[in-house]
Amino acid sequence: MELTAKDFVPIPIHEFVNGVTIPVDLYIRIGEEKFILVGKALTQSNVDQFKNYQNREVSYLWVRKKEYYKLAHQSISLAGIALSKKELDDTQKTTVVSAAARTMFRHVEHLGIDLETYNNSKQITEAVVGLVENHKTLSGLFKSLAKFSDQLVGHSVAVSSLSVLIAQNMGFQKKATLEKVAMGGLLHDIGLKALPHDLINKPIAEMTADEHQLYETHSFKGMQMLQSLGIVPDDIVSIVYEHHENSIGQGYPQRLRDVKMHPLAKVVSLANGYADLILPNVNCPVPKNPREALMYIEHTLGIPYNREAFRALKKVIDSEKKAA
Numbered sequence: 001m002e003l004t005a006k007d008f009v010p011i012p013i014h015e016f017v018n019g020v021t022i023p024v025d026l027y028i029r030i031g032e033e034k035f036i037l038v039g040k041a042l043t044q045s046n047v048d049q050f051k052n053y054q055n056r057e058v059s060y061l062w063v064r065k066k067e068y069y070k071l072a073h074q075s076i077s078l079a080g081i082a083l084s085k086k087e088l089d090d091t092q093k094t095t096v097v098s099a100a101a102r103t104m105f106r107h108v109e110h111l112g113i114d115l116e117t118y119n120n121s122k123q124i125t126e127a128v129v130g131l132v133e134n135h136k137t138l139s140g141l142f143k144s145l146a147k148f149s150d151q152l153v154g155h156s157v158a159v160s161s162l163s164v165l166i167a168q169n170m171g172f173q174k175k176a177t178l179e180k181v182a183m184g185g186l187l188h189d190i191g192l193k194a195l196p197h198d199l200i201n202k203p204i205a206e207m208t209a210d211e212h213q214l215y216e217t218h219s220f221k222g223m224q225m226l227q228s229l230g231i232v233p234d235d236i237v238s239i240v241y242e243h244h245e246n247s248i249g250q251g252y253p254q255r256l257r258d259v260k261m262h263p264l265a266k267v268v269s270l271a272n273g274y275a276d277l278i279l280p281n282v283n284c285p286v287p288k289n290p291r292e293a294l295m296y297i298e299h300t301l302g303i304p305y306n307r308e309a310f311r312a313l314k315k316v317i318d319s320e321k322k323a324a
């Protein structure tokens with residue numbers, strides 16, 4: 001049977017690492033619906049050799065959808081190995097964890113969410129918790145996340161790690177709770193994957209009223225996606241559904257106030273708002289530094305988040321300043 005574009009997932013060629021055995025067949029697209037096999041699975045591909053294929057510049061290698069999960073496994077096990085290596089610094093570790101997250105998000109985009117992805121995201125979450133617990137500097141973490149070309153991935157890993165730090169400083173100690181908050185942080189914007197590409201890359205200020213309304217459905221869509229799996233804990237589902245609520249009842253979709261919000265959603269909502277200020281994104285091309293962002297939330301916005309969570313975030317950033 002002839003394979004067509006809908007059978008493949010495109011992967012930017014620069015994401016492949018030379019000298020690593022790639023567990024899947026690699027294809028190059030040579031026409032609208034024409035693909036040719038260039039690298040056999042389980043051989044050590046020198047991917048650079050594909051960059052100029054028969055005098056055409058190749059930006060993507062294509063992997064069959066059916067096999068994509070193998071790449072996801074590899075990416076996640078690489079993250080696990082990297083975290084245990086002492087000789088790698090925080091920045092390198094953040095990069096491999098984020099690469100695993102990117103693989104997971106791409107899976108959701110092309111194949112939807114399934115149990116396999118959910119289990120992968122669980123492993124990434126454990127890696128994020130490990131990363132946060134052992135990190136030396138936060139600025140290193142933020143810097144490597146800001147560099148990530150896929151902004152949603154950088155943002156999601158940032159929200160996940162910040163949520164863990166805030167929760168710890170609020171006194172949440174149990175590993176299971178920290179993993180839930182990390183997971184909610186990682187998956188909070190998963191509903192965006194169900195919206196048109198152009199819309200999520202558009203600044204909110206430029207959206208029409210209809211587009212804005214559609215954009216705001218991402219919390220609900222994310223909740224539905226996770227619920228459809230049937231095994232995601234309610235706490236995580238609530239975090240995803242409530243991540244745009246705020247303490248003053250001006251968030252969406254339900255305009256909940258602080259007392260009505262899920263305790264862990266209060267944490268992720270702040271981490272989400274803060275990450276949007278310190279990492280570049282479509283709404284904020286020039287981000288603030290971590291201190292300025294705190295001042296902005298406190299003085300310009302008047303802390304529309306849970307106060308206790310905000311104090312905890314301040315402590316996190318202050319301790320970083322002292323350590324520097």
Ligand SMILES: [Fe+2]
Nearest residue numbers: 188189243244
């Ligand atoms: Fe969101």
Ligand SMILES: [Fe+2]
Nearest residue numbers: 155188189272
């Ligand atoms: Fe977000």
